[in-house]
Amino acid sequence: MSADGQIMDSSSRTLEKLENKNNKNGSVKQVDGCVPFSHQVAGHKCGINNTGVLQHPDGTILKQLQAPPRGPREMNFYTQVFAKDCTDKRLLDLQQHLPKFYGTWMPRESHELYLKLEDVTRRFLRPCIMDVKIGRRSYDPFASKEKREEQISKYPLMEEIGFLLLGMRVYQIHSDSYITHDQFYGRSLRKDTLKNGLSRFFHNGQELQRHAVSLIISKVRRILRWFESQTQLHFYASSLLLVYEGSPHTINTSKHKPADPATGHQQGEPQSKALSFQSSLTHSHPYCHNIEGNTNGKHGASEEKKAKEIGMGDKKQFGQEEAVEVKMIDFAHVFQSDSPDESYMYGLRNLLSTLEQILKD
């Protein structure tokens, strides 16, 4: 559902309205069937219980508009790129690198606005997810001195490295659980530990998922090509969301396709070729700080449930392309320009060369 309306300043009150406080039984009452999105690995957390991004019952995700100017800027960006009458070839080309945008959404009893977006993790059974901030500066040209200093102090190496791991979640085959790393893990990485730090994202506890690395490299290269072809936009403090399938299960082309939340029409689906990520072992890394509970039983069942929900039957099959996803997200600081976005491209190139190094080892 789309909702026109005045853009409101975002605040922690929103989710209090959206998701009424715990009732006497301790359970959380949801409004409009929306629940906290379980695959968020970074970003602002707002509302009660520190909930951040929400998931709509139709499978899309809802990102609350941030306070102006950030929220309206992000909304305008999505609106411009996905405008039905858009004829700008560069923007049309950009669409494939973004989550699909389904307009704005408003809870029934609130005037708070949300962006309604494709869930990039949706088709995966056990999505391994990483959020990487790209660029040499994580503040925009209009940032105050304080903001600049604050951002620089968080990761002084940003200028030299050009990217920062903000968070990740990696499925571990043996334990049927996820390892997570937060922004402090990313900030702990130095030039000499960056490659191993990044490689943790591709390690399932048994082996390095080399195939996922190379598929992600090709998708990042495509995004780089888009940047090389355009001079009209500059992206600051924007991220790449990298996703690959952590489940060892493959296969079974579905007869049923998930519905497109915008149209109710069925969406495209993964093709039929099986994919197995096979590779050699890498070293373990000292920064692992959190292992999410064993997923046996609970998550095993939810994997099956999800497979059914997304119409994949008991198992899932990916073509090469569909086995990974790389999308640009977080557009609160995108500005018009008339020159190439050298800072973002620097970050992409360094990310690519670090990924290539991982493959060479």
Ligand SMILES: Nc1ncnc2c1ncn2[C@@H]1O[C@H](COP(=O)(O)OP(=O)(O)OP(=O)(O)O)[C@@H](O)[C@H]1O
């Ligand atoms: N379209 C999407 N599909 C799946 N997950 C998403 C999507 N958009 C965002 N997320 C999840 O939500 C997190 C936060 O998103 P995003 O970076 O847009 O929020 P933010 O609050 O603006 O971030 P920041 O605090 O870095 O500015 C991401 O790290 C990712 O885990």
Ligand SMILES: O=P(O)(O)O[C@@H]1[C@H](O)[C@H](O)[C@@H](OP(=O)(O)O)[C@H](OP(=O)(O)O)[C@H]1O
């Ligand atoms: O990673 P952390 O420590 O959570 O820091 C936040 C992160 O750098 C966000 O990217 C930034 O939002 P912007 O990119 O939109 O500036 C936010 O600024 P904020 O505190 O001003 O919201 C920071 O607090």
